[in-house]
Amino acid sequence: MRIITISNQKGGCGKTTTSINLAAALATNQRKVLLIDLDPQAHATSGLNIKADLSIYNVLSKITNKKCKLEEIIQNLGENFDLAPSSIILSTLEQELSGEIGRESRLCDTLKIFKNNYDYILIDCPPNLGILTINAIRAANEIIIPVEASRFSLEGVSQLTSIINLIAERLNHSVEFRILVTNFDSRLRHSFTMLERIKTDYKNRMFSNIIHVNVKLKEAQNEGLNILAYDKYCRGAKDYFSLSREIITQENTPTLNQTVEKTTVNKAFDKRMKEILKKELPKLNEVVLTVKAPDAKEVYLAGEFNNWKLDEDSRMEQTNGCWTKRLDLNNGKYRYRFVIDGNWTEDPANPLTQLNTYGTLDSLLEVNK
Ligand SMILES: Nc1ncnc2c1ncn2[C@@H]1O[C@H](COP(=O)(O)OP(=O)(O)OP(=O)(O)O)[C@@H](O)[C@H]1O
Ligand SMILES: [Mg+2]
Missing domain, CATH: 2.60.40.10 (Immunoglobulins)
Known part of the structure; x- marks a missing residue:
């Protein structure tokens, strides 16, 4: 089972759009997928037109009076595609977990005892580096970091990768990340400039597929549908389908962490890590x-x-x-x-x-x- 967290503390960079549509595309490829909405904004939940009384909060909280197992909150969305919904009350979990030992492993512990046969679990994160995101990184083997090509959005990625490295070091949990270029607008010269910048910094850690700007992706989300169900011939559907195939082809290959040598960029990260973490850890x-x-x-x-x-x-x-x-x-x-x-x-x-x-x-x- 591959557990993939979709995270970037920058808001609106395509985390939820990627979570929903990659999950749907993997399911279309006969992979059994669970999407966990770990964002209190619950955009993945509403973007799939789900209204639920019970959410991932009831699974992760210890003080809720409606405590549930993960399997009890899961909603089926179609063949091979399930959702563990979120709700606004999830925002109180940060407070509940503050001061608890092992608080960063609550989701990981839940998934360890979760008896279900998924090929993929995808986790949609909130736009911050709080305890929910830390839980998602801790639970995952892989991270997808969506980065918008249409805005100056590389800032912050190094903080996130530093947190990933910190978790690897402190919790002895190694997880690899890849950058997914989103919102690529081929009419803008700026998009190409951004793409070049991202390539320079993260050459070995990028998906070959990129996600283009496509208004159908927005429309589908507003209609509560994944893009393959909304318009399977549009550019957005094609992009997310190709991305799912790229991810599937990695199923039997060694992980990036095993194959990629430390690049100059990664060395630079390590060097800067202490300094950044000093700033970020508080x-x-x-x-x-x-x-x-x-x-x-x-x-x-x-x-x-x-x-x-x-x-x-x-x-x-x-x-x-x-x-x-x-x-x-x-x-x-x-x-x-x-x-x-x-x-x-x-x-x-x-x-x-x-x-x-x-x-x-x-x-x-x-x-x-
Ligand atoms: N490739 C795209 N083309 C057009 N619109 C897009 C694309 N990707 C995302 N959007 C739209 O941009 C908005 C923000 O996207 P999304 O909700 O996926 O971002 P997010 O990173 O999850 O945001 P947040 O940080 O608030 O959780 C949404 O309205 C979405 O429909
Ligand atoms: Mg989101």
């Missing part, structure tokens, strides 16, 4: 706090980390009634509360609380890396 302490308040007009997150201030910095962002705040925190214990339309309240999803001097409860967050 981000691994990124904590995401979430509260559901569909009727609220404004919600703040106040706590010891921001001196209990209610200002623009502590204002939370709302999506579908769920309010979220990302924090970069050093190790330690922090008290906090939400302020929902002026009402101070503890975090209903966090069982850890502590009595404060006002006789009410503060929620308690422990960051421990």
Whole structure:
């Protein structure tokens, strides 16, 4: 079984489009495929027109009262093609896992005991380097990094590859990555310039196939269909079908890590790794706090980390009634509360609380890396 994670912390570079359509193309080639939507935005789930009560959150969380096995949440989408859906509540997992030992292996452990006969498991990641992405990298043998040719999108790839190297080193888990050029627009000279740049930096780690800009890919996603079901003769369908064939031809060949010699680029990575990781590692302490308040007009997150201030910095962002705040925190214990339309309240999803001097409860967050 090959487990392939599709990841790039840059938003909108084609991770979900690749996850959905590569999964569909592999399934068309008679490979049994499970797509795991590990992004709380749940774009792969909605892009395949699935609405599910249970999601990958119920599999990975230990505190949910609807705990499930992976096989219990799987939805069949057609011959050889299954989906493990996501939901917005998955964003609370970052908080739940903070401070837990083995938190980066939760998905990997789940897949180890997963009794099902898939040829491929594909994992669609969120656009960040948080604990969900780390879990996806830890669980995978291979990573596809989609890089847009139409934008200056190489920035950040070296951070991601450094994280991959770090996981290999610290968790003794080697995983190889390849760059997939996406959104290639042959009408733009810039696309060719970008392609040349990517080739210079990642010559041995690129797929031969590239994905061209094709509006049908967007239309298909909006219609809740994979591209082969939407229009199997369009350019996008052809591109993802060719990519699936390229991946299939690698089934019996040695892995890149076994064959590719260390290039100058990789040596440069190693050299820069410590320096980059110094910058990037604190981000691994990124904590995401979430509260559901569909009727609220404004919600703040106040706590010891921001001196209990209610200002623009502590204002939370709302999506579908769920309010979220990302924090970069050093190790330690922090008290906090939400302020929902002026009402101070503890975090209903966090069982850890502590009595404060006002006789009410503060929620308690422990960051421990
Ligand atoms: N090759 C393409 N041609 C045209 N549109 C595309 C192509 N690839 C992706 N898109 C569109 O670009 C948008 C972003 O793509 P997608 O959702 O796959 O990116 P993503 O990396 O998963 O984003 P996020 O980081 O938010 O998860 C979508 O509307 C998608 O339909
Ligand atoms: Mg996505």
